[in-house]
Amino acid sequence: VKNVTEISMRTFHPLATRENGRKARARILEKLGQADVVELDFSGEVITPSFADECLGVVVISLGADQFEQRVHLKNLRNQDRVLLEHVVARAQKEKEIRVA
């Protein structure tokens, strides 16, 4: 049985700046150290590319895209933000590969 924990992204409202992205990322990585799966609830929130980059992009660089997909679940995203985050995740994985090389 997987240990699942949830984070309400509203805690970091507004999801606008890199500074807030860093705070959210620290919480996500902390929870990933305690649980198998972290669910991020984006209800009512709008995400900027800078926030996405600083928060989830760096989590992907830390975990790798496969682990991210398995362990970080995104819910209640606006359709536009889902497209943005898919792009940010793919780009971060590419950056991870470049850093390793």
Place this chain on the structure above:
Amino acid sequence: MGLWEAAGMPPPFKGKEHDSGGRFMPVQALIDSARVSFSANHLVRIASQKTSTDDTKQSLWIVFTELLNNCYDHAQKNLGLYGLACAQSWPKANWAQVAIIDSGEGIRETLMGNPGLHSRLREDNACSIATEYGTTGKPLGHSGYGLNLARRLMELNGGNIIVISDHEAFSSSKGQVVVESIGTRWRGTIVVLEWPIRAKLDVGAVYAEWPPIDG
């Protein structure tokens, strides 16, 4: 528009002040990075209508937030003044205009932080390069989405964008792109956006056209 006052300087002449009537936002000083979202919300209120869709208001908020973030990221922090922002709208003429100005090191200097851009910067206009997808002065950790997002949102909706930094200028208006050198220098960066205020804006359309990432 309160330009001199916002910059903390005495105005050289006494202008006649008009009631904004919700149609313009006098020049505001950007002095606190924690107020990016607040400033973006203020710009959205001036540059949208009550009848604007949520997608339109959210798209404007995202673009303004990205541009305001750039002000704080690139500003000369010892000045205490990161930038200036103002907005106007003309609902009957179906037009809105926002200007965001930073006191930073300028686009060319910022992009020189990315060795992968050095050869292009020797040949091309830095303001034009900065509006392309994925252009960044920090190739690790920063994706460079903001100015491209602003440009494409304007281009897809009948709007204009003007970017000026130091002696270089870029504009895109009605499908026509102009790059040029200008005589009047501003060491930081000036971004002006103009668009039909009744247009339905959607950042999702810009995200959807970004190229897929290989790998």
